[in-house]
Amino acid sequence: MRYSPERKEVVLKKMIPPHNRPVKKLAREEGISEATLFNWCKEAREKGLLMPDGDSSSEGWSARDKFAAVPESAALNETDLAEYCRKKGIYPEQLFRWRTACENANDWDREHSRRLKVEQKNHKQRIRELERELNRKEKALAETAALLVLQKKVQAIRADPEGE
Numbered sequence: 001m002r003y004s005p006e007r008k009e010v011v012l013k014k015m016i017p018p019h020n021r022p023v024k025k026l027a028r029e030e031g032i033s034e035a036t037l038f039n040w041c042k043e044a045r046e047k048g049l050l051m052p053d054g055d056s057s058s059e060g061w062s063a064r065d066k067f068a069a070v071p072e073s074a075a076l077n078e079t080d081l082a083e084y085c086r087k088k089g090i091y092p093e094q095l096f097r098w099r100t101a102c103e104n105a106n107d108w109d110r111e112h113s114r115r116l117k118v119e120q121k122n123h124k125q126r127i128r129e130l131e132r133e134l135n136r137k138e139k140a141l142a143e144t145a146a147l148l149v150l151q152k153k154v155q156a157i158r159a160d161p162e163g164e
Helices: 003-016 023-030 034-046 063-074 078-088 093-107 107-161
Strands: none
Touching: 003 023, 003 063, 023 107, 034 093, 063 078, 063 093, 093 107
């Protein structure tokens, strides 16, 4: 079934903030299949519109949409940013988290290297501790073995006093 562009636009507006209607519920209310609604969302995303992914919360946004919201809102002052967030149905704190995630996205290699160095340092320290403990135990074992040998010699001497 073909739907007019106007109807499509009205239904899509119900999916985005401030309404944030779930696709399943909207499909029942409008008498349009879920697959059609998902296709409309996909087309809208391809045209550059920010659309929540599946659930009705703002965290249901795709990574692409979150990324698109960051530069869109980067030059806004506090008042305009608040209005932008209200229109999109998100909180400024969420947008700030998304911005931070975008900024850190290219730093993953450096962060990964830093974490690896810390882990390596911890592993080396643990190895040194284990080696020290092993050396201590080897010395104690050698000492015990020497004492056993001496004890056997003493017993042998006591058992055979004429063997000299």
